[in-house]
Amino acid sequence: MAIVLNHKPGLVVYLTAGDPSLNATRAIALESIDAGADVIELGVPFSDPLADGPIIQRASERALARGTNLKDVLALAAEIRNERPKAGIILFTYFNPVLRYGLKKFVDAAGAAGADGVLVTDLIVEEAAEYLAEMERVHLAPVFLAAPTSPDERLEAIATHSKGFVYAISRVGITGTQQNLTSDAASLVARIRRWTTLPVAVGFGISNAEHFAQVAEFADAAVVGSAIVELIERSTPETAPGAVARFIKGLRQPAVALAR
Amino acid sequence: MASVILPAAPSESRPGRFGIYGGRYVPETLMAALVELEHEYETAKADAAFQAELASLLKDFAGRPTPLYFAKRLTEELGGAKIYLKREDLLHTGAHKINNALGQALLARRMGKKRVIAETGAGQHGVATATVCALLGMECVIYMGDVDMARQELNVLRMRLLGAEVRGVSSGSKTLKDAISEAMRDWVTNVRTTYYLLGSALGAHPYPTMVRDFHRCISIEMKKQILEKEGRLPTAIIACVGGGSNAIGAFYEFIPDREVRLIGVEAGGCGTELGQHAARFRGGEPGVLQGTYSYVLQDENGQIAATHSVSAGLDYASIGPEHAALHDSGRAEYVSQDDAAALDAVVKLARTEGILPALESAHAVAEALRIAPSMSVRDILVVNLSGRGDKDMGILARELNLQGA
Numbered sequence: 215m216a217i218v219l220n221h222k223p224g225l226v227v228y229l230t231a232g233d234p235s236l237n238a239t240r241a242i243a244l245e246s247i248d249a250g251a252d253v254i255e256l257g258v259p260f261s262d263p264l265a266d267g268p269i270i271q272r273a274s275e276r277a278l279a280r281g282t283n284l285k286d287v288l289a290l291a292a293e294i295r296n297e298r299p300k301a302g303i304i305l306f307t308y309f310n311p312v313l314r315y316g317l318k319k320f321v322d323a324a325g326a327a328g329a330d331g332v333l334v335t336d337l338i339v340e341e342a343a344e345y346l347a348e349m350e351r352v353h354l355a356p357v358f359l360a361a362p363t364s365p366d367e368r369l370e371a372i373a374t375h376s377k378g379f380v381y382a383i384s385r386v387g388i389t390g391t392q393q394n395l396t397s398d399a400a401s402l403v404a405r406i407r408r409w410t411t412l413p414v415a416v417g418f419g420i421s422n423a424e425h426f427a428q429v430a431e432f433a434d435a436a437v438v439g440s441a442i443v444e445l446i447e448r449s450t451p452e453t454a455p456g457a458v459a460r461f462i463k464g465l466r467q468p469a470v471a472l473a474r
Numbered sequence: 475m476a477s478v479i480l481p482a483a484p485s486e487s488r489p490g491r492f493g494i495y496g497g498r499y500v501p502e503t504l505m506a507a508l509v510e511l512e513h514e515y516e517t518a519k520a521d522a523a524f525q526a527e528l529a530s531l532l533k534d535f536a537g538r539p540t541p542l543y544f545a546k547r548l549t550e551e552l553g554g555a556k557i558y559l560k561r562e563d564l565l566h567t568g569a570h571k572i573n574n575a576l577g578q579a580l581l582a583r584r585m586g587k588k589r590v591i592a593e594t595g596a597g598q599h600g601v602a603t604a605t606v607c608a609l610l611g612m613e614c615v616i617y618m619g620d621v622d623m624a625r626q627e628l629n630v631l632r633m634r635l636l637g638a639e640v641r642g643v644s645s646g647s648k649t650l651k652d653a654i655s656e657a658m659r660d661w662v663t664n665v666r667t668t669y670y671l672l673g674s675a676l677g678a679h680p681y682p683t684m685v686r687d688f689h690r691c692i693s694i695e696m697k698k699q700i701l702e703k704e705g706r707l708p709t710a711i712i713a714c715v716g717g718g719s720n721a722i723g724a725f726y727e728f729i730p731d732r733e734v735r736l737i738g739v740e741a742g743g744c745g746t747e748l749g750q751h752a753a754r755f756r757g758g759e760p761g762v763l764q765g766t767y768s769y770v771l772q773d774e775n776g777q778i779a780a781t782h783s784v785s786a787g788l789d790y791a792s793i794g795p796e797h798a799a800l801h802d803s804g805r806a807e808y809v810s811q812d813d814a815a816a817l818d819a820v821v822k823l824a825r826t827e828g829i830l831p832a833l834e835s836a837h838a839v840a841e842a843l844r845i846a847p848s849m850s851v852r853d854i855l856v857v858n859l860s861g862r863g864d865k866d867m868g869i870l871a872r873e874l875n876l877q878g879a
Contacts, residue, residue: 261777262646264655264764265501265662271645283775309499309762314776336499336762361503363665368505386503387663 217302217330217355217378219252219413223426224435225462226415227251228306230259230273230443232282236290238451242458243294246442249459250466252435253302253415254294255333258287260308265335267390269440272447284311284320288327295328304331304357304378321348331355331378339371346375357381360406362398373409379435380406384418391440392419400432426465438465490679493802495795498678499762504658507665512680514585519687524584528577535609536572537565538691542699542856547826552846555709555853560696562720562860563831567602569861570689570720571673575602577688579610582669589613589664592671593657595622595650595716596787596834597629598861599673604638614638617657619648622786629865647780650716650790654764674717675794678765682795689723696856697727704854710735710845713858714837715808716752716787718794720860729805736805738797739837741783742812748773752781753810754793755801763792769801784813784869785833787861811840817873819843820863832861833869 227246231239243254259277263270284307291303305324312320312334324332331354337345339358349356355378360369363386373380384399385392403414416429417437429436442458449457489512490496498508518524532538541564545557562570582590590612594600600616607614616633620642623630633640646652654676661670675685693711700708711728713721715738728734743751751757754769761770763778771779771791783789800806811819816833819840824830831839835858842857849855863870871877 262651262655262763264658267659275645278777283777285775310770310772310778311776313761314759314772314774336501336765338498338500338502338505341497341499359502361501361505363503363506365506368502372502383503386665388659 217253218300219435221250221252223430223433224252224413224415225250225465226253226255226417226435226437227442227462228255228257228437228439230257230270230277231287231290232259232277232280233273233443233446234276234451234454235280236282236286238454240290240293241455242446244297245455245459246462247298247301249462251301251462253304255304255306255437255439256287256291258284258305258307258311260311263308265388267388267440269391269444269447270389273443284315288323291324291329292327303329304333305329306333307335309334309337317345318348321352321354325352325354329354331357333357333359333381335359339375342375359383360402362386362402366405369405370409373406373412376410376412379413379415380410381437382406382414382416382433384416384420387418389418389440391421391444395419395425395428399429403433423465423467490683492682492796492799495760495766495768495798496679496682497767498765499767500678500765501662503662504665504678507661508678508680510585514581515680515684518581518584524580528580531576532573532691535566536576539695540564542696542703544703545827548823551826552843554846554851555849555855556851557842557846558700558708558854558856559829559859560692560724560856562692562858563829563835563862567598567605568864569598569602569832570692570723571599571602572605573691573723574673574685574688574719575599575606575671578669578671578684579606579612582612582671583610585669587667587669589615589668590671591615591617591657591660591668592673593617593650593653594673595653595789596785596832597622597626597633597865598787598832600638600640601629601632601636603671603673604633604636607638608636615660616640617643617653617660619643619650619653621648622650622653625869626786626865627868649781649786651764651778658764674719675722675796676717676764676766676792682766685719686722686726686796689719690726692720692723692858693725693727696724700854700856707731707734708856709849709853710737711856711858712737712739712838712841714739714788714834714860715793715797716741716790716834718797720858722794722796724858725800725806735807736800737841738806738808739841740808740810741785741788741837742810742815743782744813749780750782751810751812752783752789752791754791755808756810760798766792766795768792768795768798784816784873785837787832787834788837809841811837815840820870821874829859830863831859832863833866835860836863
C-alpha cells in the first residue's frame with residue numbers, strides 16, 4: 215500500500231492509542247479521517263517516552279494505566295483499516311515494545327493489520343539494517359525522523375531509507391505545542407528535498423491554523439500531535455471525536471479558526 | 475537496497491558495541507551531538523595536554539591514587555580470604571563518580587559548552603558534576619527523581635550549595651531512570667549549547683566506553699597496589715553494579731587475567747518479584763532503554779518495570795552494555811544482595827574497620843561477607859568501596875533505629 219496525501223497540504227494526525235480508551239481512539243481516528251486527515255499515526259504508549267513532552271507523556275501514562283499494549287494497537291490499526299480502506303496508517307512506537315514482541319512477528323502483524331508504515335522514534339538508520347530488511351519483506355514503509363541538527367550525510371541516509379514520506383522535525387526539541395514556528399523547519403525541508411522526491415511532512419509543535427498555513431508554504435504535509443492529544447485530554451471520551459474533527463477542519467480554515 | 479551509512483558488517487564489529495550489546499538508540503536530533511562527542515573524545519584521549527590536566531586534577535583535586543587498604547579485623551573475623559578495600563570512598567566528594575565528572579567536564583570545556591546537565595540517583599554523580607562545574611565555572615543543572623531527592627536530601631543540599639540547580643523529576647517511578655529521561659529531554663532541546671555529563675557506563679555510544687575509560691584508573695591502581703602488597707593478583711574483585719561505572723572501572727584491567735574472578739553485585743531489593751529489586755540478570759531480558767541495548771527489567775509488553783533498592787544508586791532497570799557482554803561471555807559473574815544484607819554490611823564494616831560505606835558499596839561488602847569465610851586464607855578479595863555512607867545517614871538512622879539507641 216502506498217501512502218497518499220489526498221489534500222494539499224496533507225495532514226498527519228498523531229493519536230496516543232488507548233487514551234482515553236481504545237474505543238475512543240478508534241472513534242477519534244475515524245472522525246479525523248472524515249474531517250480531512252490523510253494519515254493517522256497510531257502512537258504505541260511506552261513507559262519511558264524520552265522524546266516526548268509532558269502532553270504525550272501524560273497520554274501514554276493514561277493509556278498504560280488502562281493496560282494498552284502493542285497487540286491492542288495492532289488490532290486497533292486493523293479496525294481503522296477495515297472502516298477506512300484508503301486512509302494512511304502509520305504505527306508510531308519506541309523500539310523496546312517492538313523488540314519484546316519480536317521484530318519479525320511485529321512487522322508481520324503490522325502488515326496483516328493493514329498498516330502502511332512504521333516510525334520507530336529511537337531507531338536511527340545506522341541501527342536499522344535488520345528492521346529495514348523485515349519492513350521490505352512485507353512492503354511496509356519505514357518512516358525516519360530528520361532533525362534540524364542532522365548533517366547532510368545523515369539526511370541523505372534518512373531520505374534514502376525512508377518510504378511513504380520523510381518526517382522532518384520542525385525544531386530542536388521534544389514533542390509539544392508551541393507559540394511560534396522556528397526557521398529551522400523550512401531550511402531542513404529544503405535540505406531533505408536535495409535527496410528525495412518523497413513528500414516531506416513537518417511535525418513537532420504544529421499547534422494551530424497559522425502554523426499549518428506556514429508549513430503548507432514549504433512542506434507537503436503537517437503532523438499534528440500534542441495539540442490534538444491535549445484537546446482529547448480536555449474532552450470527555452464522548453465529546454473528543456467531535457472536538458478533534460472541528461479542530462482539524464479549523465486547521466484548514468485559518469480565518470474561521472482565528473475568529474473563534 | 476541502498477546502503478548509505480548502513481553498515482555492511484554484522485553488529486558485533488561496530489564501534490560502541492560490546493558483543494551484541496550497546497549501540498545508539500536515540501532520537502535523531504541527538505545523533506549529530508553524539509557523533510561530535512565521539513570525535514572530540516577520541517581527539518582528547520590522544521592529546522597529551524588533556525591527559526596531563528586530567529591526571530593533575532585527579533591527583534591534586536580529587537585525591538588519587540586512592541589507597542588499597544587491608545581490612546585486617548574484618549579478615550580475621552571472617553576467617554577466610556584476605557579482604558582488601560579499594561578506597562574510592564576517600565575521594566573528594568565521597569565516591570568514584572568524580573573520576574568521570576572531571577574527565578567529561580574537561581571535555582565539555584574543550585567543546586566550548588558552557589552549560590552542563592546531568593542525572594543523578596544517589597546524588598553522588600550530581601554532587602561530583604556540581605563540583606566540577608564550580609571548579610570550571612560552568613552552569614550546572616541536575617535532574618533527580620523526587621523519591622531520590624527525599625531519600626538523599628543531604629546530596630541535594632550539597633549540589634545547591636555548589637551552585638547547581640536541582641530539578642526534581644515527578645514522572646514514572648521518580649528515580650534514576652526518570653531523571654535520565656528528563657536529562658535526555660533537556661539535551662534534545664538544548665543540544666546546541668549543552669553538554670550532557672552522563673554519570674554511568676550507560677546510554678548511547680560513546681558514553682559507555684568513555685565513562686569506563688575515565689574509571690579505568692581504579693583497576694590500573696588496584697593492580698599495581700595488589701602486586702606491591704601481595705606479589706600476585708587477587709582471587710576475585712567485587713563491585714556493586716547499578717549502571718555499572720565503578721564495577722567496569724574496577725574490572726577492566728583484569729579482564730585479560732582469566733584467573734581473577736570478577737563479581738558484580740546487583741541490588742536484590744526486598745523480594746524476587748518484578749518491581750521489588752534491580753537484579754537485571756535475574757529478571758531482565760535484552761532490550762533498549764535510554765539509548766543502549768542491554769538487559770532490561772521489563773514486563774511482557776516491553777514496558778519498563780519499576781525497581782526497588784534501599785540504595786538509590788543501584789535502583790535502575792537496565793545495566794551498562796559492557797556488563798551485559800561480560801555476563802553472556804561468562805567472564806564476569808553477577809549476583810545480588812538484598813536490602814537487609816546491605817544494611818548489615820554497613821554495620822559490620824563500620825564496627826570492624828571504622829569505615830562507613832555507601833549503601834551501594836555495601837552490596838559489594840555484603841557479597842564479600844558471604845563468600846570470604848568459605849574461601850582459603852590464601853585467597854585475596856578486593857572490594858571496590860565505591861563511595862562513603864555519610865549521604866545515607868537519614869536512611870540508616872531510620873532503618874537501624876539509631877535515634878533511640
